[in-house]
Amino acid sequence: MKPVNIGLLGLGTVGQGVANILIRNANEIKRRTGRDIRVTRAAVRNQEKAEALNLGIDITTDSQSLVTDPDIDIICEAMGGDEPALTLLHTALDNNKHIITANKALIAVHGNSLIDKARDHGVSVAFESSVAGGIPIIKALREGLAANKIEWLAGIINGTGNFILSEMAEKGRSFEDVLAEAQALGYAEADPTFDVEGIDAAHKLTIMASVAFGIPLSFNGVYTEGISKISREDVEFAAELGYCIKHLGVARRREDGVELRVHPTLIPEKRLLANVNGVMNAVVVQGDAVGPTLYYGPGAGSEPTGSSLVADIIDVVRGIDANMLHRVPTLGFQPDSIEPLNILKAADYQAAFYLRLQALDKPGVMATVTGIFGELGISIEAILQKEPDEAAIDPAMCTVPIILLTGSVKEGLIDQAIERVQALETVVEPVTRIRVETL
């Protein structure tokens, strides 16, 4: 089948993410779609800089020529801002091209007209990457939870704001102090208004609410309150009461309408959302049938955002030759691309281990045990030795638990070590062995 040609508007952080993923994972993506997908042309402002990236893409500064190019099937917009992005996307639709964008402000404010035009032309508008970076939340709302009447959703959908609040909570720092650091780290813009005053979150909330409730994109209806007035004391007092402060976007359906609101919020500290820290994003969705589900992941960045944008490309490509079986193959890969892989035996796994031995409380036991691990080249990360039971009748036969955390090791090797430890006369019960994963 002929390759699908992508035209990329913009080759900055997100555009490069898209190009890199399509190049690196070309084989995996062909296994999933049955088609070759390649970025053939990119329109940029600085031709020299873009050509220096050496991506094998035809570079132009004439963005108009891209959106009218008859050889291009799908236009991906990764330039940001209002104009010329909006006009270019309209022109692409007029030329019957599918459009995919990461531009949340554009969709939240101008999406309705783009969607209408796309419908007239029989093409797609896709915007998974415009909300919550790499988290496939639009797909979850439109498809995964399609059986539900969505009652509400609440999300941490601005990484910069969450980084600031997390640092304030963890380190007792002030808003101004952390903001300055976030700007130095490149998490926050020189003008941080969009992030800290909740405008960026309001754009994303607008899009999620529309997809959750089936309402037109309604950015002007969002109530927005920022985090710049949250003080260090409030963060501390909230903690004393058992809460974390998070900047949430909330959309709630009521009998008499919908609430669309972005504001600082106290959340009970035990909730998963309260434990979403740093630049990560998460969204909780309450459906009437499923109850609560949560989606968590990186909210920004080159390849996380690129992951969602390329997922949209794959969706469109799977739809282009739409017979149902071809769209999404049952196992996610094309039937003739399903390949058996060598399924490894447990002895070949690599893991760190928690080991608990019950040993006689005699001198030299610990040295013998750790000696065995040393000989086998297994490192010990932590040792916990408990006091013997004082009430033991015969102190000489008194046993104590010894807990070891090992470094990462082949399972075959840990089994050898256990066998040798178990054989010691001073070790009196079977050794308990549990794997450790830092995930």
Next chain:
Amino acid sequence: MKPVNIGLLGLGTVGQGVANILIRNANEIKRRTGRDIRVTRAAVRNQEKAEALNLGIDITTDSQSLVTDPDIDIICEAMGGDEPALTLLHTALDNNKHIITANKALIAVHGNSLIDKARDHGVSVAFESSVAGGIPIIKALREGLAANKIEWLAGIINGTGNFILSEMAEKGRSFEDVLAEAQALGYAEADPTFDVEGIDAAHKLTIMASVAFGIPLSFNGVYTEGISKISREDVEFAAELGYCIKHLGVARRREDGVELRVHPTLIPEKRLLANVNGVMNAVVVQGDAVGPTLYYGPGAGSEPTGSSLVADIIDVVRGIDANMLHRVPTLGFQPDSIEPLNILKAADYQAAFYLRLQALDKPGVMATVTGIFGELGISIEAILQKEPDEAAIDPAMCTVPIILLTGSVKEGLIDQAIERVQALETVVEPVTRIRVETL
């Protein structure tokens, strides 16, 4: 367009969930698909009991007649077990019907042959509900993360086992003690082997691994270790070391093959997975582009599982009339079903509030403040009053912070209360007001 007719094999917990959702959310689902979808017939063992449910469904004990019924478009299998489910699904495929199943054992062990036959007949096999209940994890793996080479995934995918481990950790109880309670509560079967020995988790892991890596369903390759040998002491020692013990299913791609394993695992207590408690499920997926994403929700139950099964029905229906725009409408609802809803003003929101006032440290201040809330009918859930600063120069002018947590109240009302409190001479700084959400 003509309605889509569903035939339901089994009308137990899951089958009733499917029927109830399709009836209750008929309108919402039609807005999403453009089609009426109804369960027309159900095959059961006990006709009388099923008819007593009064679901308006034609009930039969002749399951064979269901899977050959020319009026039925899609067969949903919610009976469980091996046979007759497998033979019935094969017959349904032979009759060119799409099949959807919640039966993880069936897919993990016999899925390859069902998928091959479905392909020959040009129909779908769908099984979102077979893994992690209401969490749309199959969709995330097959579509949302399709840009990625999946590196590994790790999940808490058995609610019974997680309930037992959570109770052991939170309350210091023994495995046997909690298992007995879980059986009494109906979370665990009389024979709990499938749950606590990891066989159920191995079925689900088999399915996720296949979809993540594009490999044939390989249940026999899964290494499985149960949780029945985890002792109360291990849970406590792990906690002392900063870890939780969870029963994980892990699939990891390596240069030389894949690891497929289910076993108890220590996880650092700060990780979100370590905080997934009770009967909830969660899966972390590591993609090469997106990094880590996490999916959390109820792992079982009538409507959570029904939610996923109905999502599969909607997917199939959207595919039946597969032109791309019709498949998944851009906003998730059919264009002529997009309805504006009244977008509420902030004064109409209902929330609990955290309020911080800075007040002079004089007798009677607290009584006056709480009096205002009482008059407006606003309940106070918690009060935190800090000691005055001892070093203050003029004790009469010394101020103290007072923190109030209110009950749920209309925002308009809280604003009235704040206005009156703010007007007090003893309240010296603007009142800080932050919303509380228990989610």
